[in-house]
Amino acid sequence: MTEEGKTFNKNILIAVDESENARRAVSYVGQLLGGLPGFRVTILHVVPEPEEDYFPSSTEKKEWLTQYRQKIDALLEGSRQLLIKKGFDPKDVAVRSTLRYCPSMAECILSERDETEYSTIVVGRQGLSRSEEFLFGSISSKIVTHARNCTVWVVE
Amino acid sequence: MTKSLSQEDLRQMASRWLPPHRVPQRFRIHSDTSDFFRVEYDDVVILQGKPYLVRHNAKEQRFGLEDEVKFWVKRAIDLKNGNLKIMKLVFYENFISHIGDIEFECFRSPKKEARILDLVSGHKNFMHGYSVQDEKDNLIRILDFIKGKTLAAHVGNIEMDHETYYHEHFPGILDHFFECVQAIRFLHENGERHGDIRRDHILIDRETDDYRWIDFDFNYRHRENIYGYDLFGLGNILVFLAGMGDVLLRDLKREGHPSLSALSEEDLNLVFNNRVVNLKKIYPYIPEPLNRVLMHFSRGTNWFYEHTVQLLDDLGEVKNDH
Numbered sequence: 001m002t003e004e005g006k007t008f009n010k011n012i013l014i015a016v017d018e019s020e021n022a023r024r025a026v027s028y029v030g031q032l033l034g035g036l037p038g039f040r041v042t043i044l045h046v047v048p049e050p051e052e053d054y055f056p057s058s059t060e061k062k063e064w065l066t067q068y069r070q071k072i073d074a075l076l077e078g079s080r081q082l083l084i085k086k087g088f089d090p091k092d093v094a095v096r097s098t099l100r101y102c103p104s105m106a107e108c109i110l111s112e113r114d115e116t117e118y119s120t121i122v123v124g125r126q127g128l129s130r131s132e133e134f135l136f137g138s139i140s141s142k143i144v145t146h147a148r149n150c151t152v153w154v155v156e
Numbered sequence: 157m158t159k160s161l162s163q164e165d166l167r168q169m170a171s172r173w174l175p176p177h178r179v180p181q182r183f184r185i186h187s188d189t190s191d192f193f194r195v196e197y198d199d200v201v202i203l204q205g206k207p208y209l210v211r212h213n214a215k216e217q218r219f220g221l222e223d224e225v226k227f228w229v230k231r232a233i234d235l236k237n238g239n240l241k242i243m244k245l246v247f248y249e250n251f252i253s254h255i256g257d258i259e260f261e262c263f264r265s266p267k268k269e270a271r272i273l274d275l276v277s278g279h280k281n282f283m284h285g286y287s288v289q290d291e292k293d294n295l296i297r298i299l300d301f302i303k304g305k306t307l308a309a310h311v312g313n314i315e316m317d318h319e320t321y322y323h324e325h326f327p328g329i330l331d332h333f334f335e336c337v338q339a340i341r342f343l344h345e346n347g348e349r350h351g352d353i354r355r356d357h358i359l360i361d362r363e364t365d366d367y368r369w370i371d372f373d374f375n376y377r378h379r380e381n382i383y384g385y386d387l388f389g390l391g392n393i394l395v396f397l398a399g400m401g402d403v404l405l406r407d408l409k410r411e412g413h414p415s416l417s418a419l420s421e422e423d424l425n426l427v428f429n430n431r432v433v434n435l436k437k438i439y440p441y442i443p444e445p446l447n448r449v450l451m452h453f454s455r456g457t458n459w460f461y462e463h464t465v466q467l468l469d470d471l472g473e474v475k476n477d478h
Contacts, residue, residue, distance in 0.1 A: 053265035053375055056248050103347075103382045131426045132258050134460035135388050137381025 008151070010038045013118040015109045015143075016045055016079055018071070021124030025155040026079045029122055030086030042094045042118070043079045045072050046109060048102040065099075072097050106142035113150060122153045161185075161207055166200055169235040170209055183209075187291045192228040192245040201232070201243065203288045203296060208232040208243055216356075231301070242285075242299040244269070244373065253376070256427035260385070261377040262351075266295040269373035272348055273297060281339035283359070283370045302370070304362040307393070308355040311400060318439055321400045327478045329397055332360075332367040334471055337390055339369060341464035344383050351375040353389025355396050387461045388426070391453035394471075395425070395433050398446060403432040413438070422456025429455075446474045 016022035055061040076095035102108040184199040199210045214229035228247035250263040270287035285299035352374035423434035433454040436447040
């Protein structure tokens with residue numbers, strides 16, 4: 001698609017976590033775009049590398065990561081199946097999980113987008129209270145504020 | 157290799173620092189501190205050849221409750237030189253904490269505290285010390301004992317009317333607090349969080365008059381705003397200092413304070429709904445620049461500090477105004 005010299009592709013990045021909001025984001029994309037030709041989706045989960053301090057020993061950290069990865073693999077596969085059920089061709093739905101040190105999850109998601117070619121990022125709204133958002137920050141708000149060269153959908 | 161210390165060696169060393177009737181006849185010696193409940197008064201902990209004579213467990217004041225005994229934190233005497241130390245043994249805990257109706261995950265980490273001790277070595281606004289491993293690799297922190305009151309106790313003990321306090325004491329306190337915020341900026345710039353910023357975690361060093369942060373072993377699982385909780389802690393202290401204590405709705409109601417009717421929800425603390433943050437409505441001589449900073453910690457705010465440098469910029473303006 002081209003408008004005023006800008007080119008947008010049909011590649012969509014859905015950033016998910018284990019929340020219900022993330023599931024809604026996947027479902028929204030499925031309902032909106034399932035069955036339409038040309039759209040390719042990657043479902044992304046950034047595994048925040050746990051801080052060194054969080055675990056008493058490196059063995060516990062390793063065990064935690066292994067379990068977490070298994071959980072996320074299942075989550076990503078479930079999301080992929082949801083999109084396929086909504087009409088996406090299996091070859092157009094990819095999943096990716098990546099382990100990163102993430103002082104800011106929003107920046108990690110955005111940098112993932114920067115390294116790839118997605119014109120659209122989709123995230124679920126976290127549904128934080130105002131004070132919670134002020135104190136601990138909101139990933140979706142930060143993505144909206146900092147995203148460049150792409151469109152952001154925040155799914156309620 | 158240091159020769160192992162005999163009971164007689166320890167008795168001799170202890171007698172240099174204790175009155176004769178206080179010197180134990182026999183010492184229980186620990187080189188493994190894994191079970192910190194077993195490390196008791198008059199025991200000796202030997203860490204890399206250095207003997208520490210254990211005194212009382214530390215206590216932490218809890219607002220309105222009996223003091224909490226911290227069994228993993230001991231006062232101790234370094235038997236080589238007689239210096240009083242705080243010995244923090246290894247205690248891992250991981251729990252869900254609540255502020256208002258917000259839940260977040262907290263944990264205690266000896267590694268974090270040991271790392272920060274190295275980072276802040278020689279910095280006048282932090283406690284000092286070092287870490288050492290016992291024979292079971294428990295990372296023990298040996299802290300210099302700071303003589304002095306907490307900031308909470310210092311301000312809590314001031315007896316005068318608020319206006320006199322505000323004009324005569326607050327400017328000096330604010331200067332010191334500004335240094336404390338700069339110290340937290342130093343941590344943040346080095347990728348560290350304090351993790352448990354409270355007014356009783358600043359000690360006023362009686363010898364130097366410096367305000368010094370203590371207790372860095374706490375941490376929280378951050379979400380998007382990595383330093384948000386530290387900043388919230390700084391804001392709460394600032395409001396406490398500017399108000400010469402917490403200004404509580406309950407107290408205003410009891411006093412029948414004339415400004416009570418002028419207060420709205422938006423004037424209250426972002427999280428604690430019984431604390432007034434819009435102090436200008438209670439104390440009209442509080443200048444606008446200060447009140448603007450305070451209001452960033454209120455329910456009415458539409459913007460929250462993300463970095464200490466933002467808070468320092470605003471506080472700089474407040475200081476210039478005084």
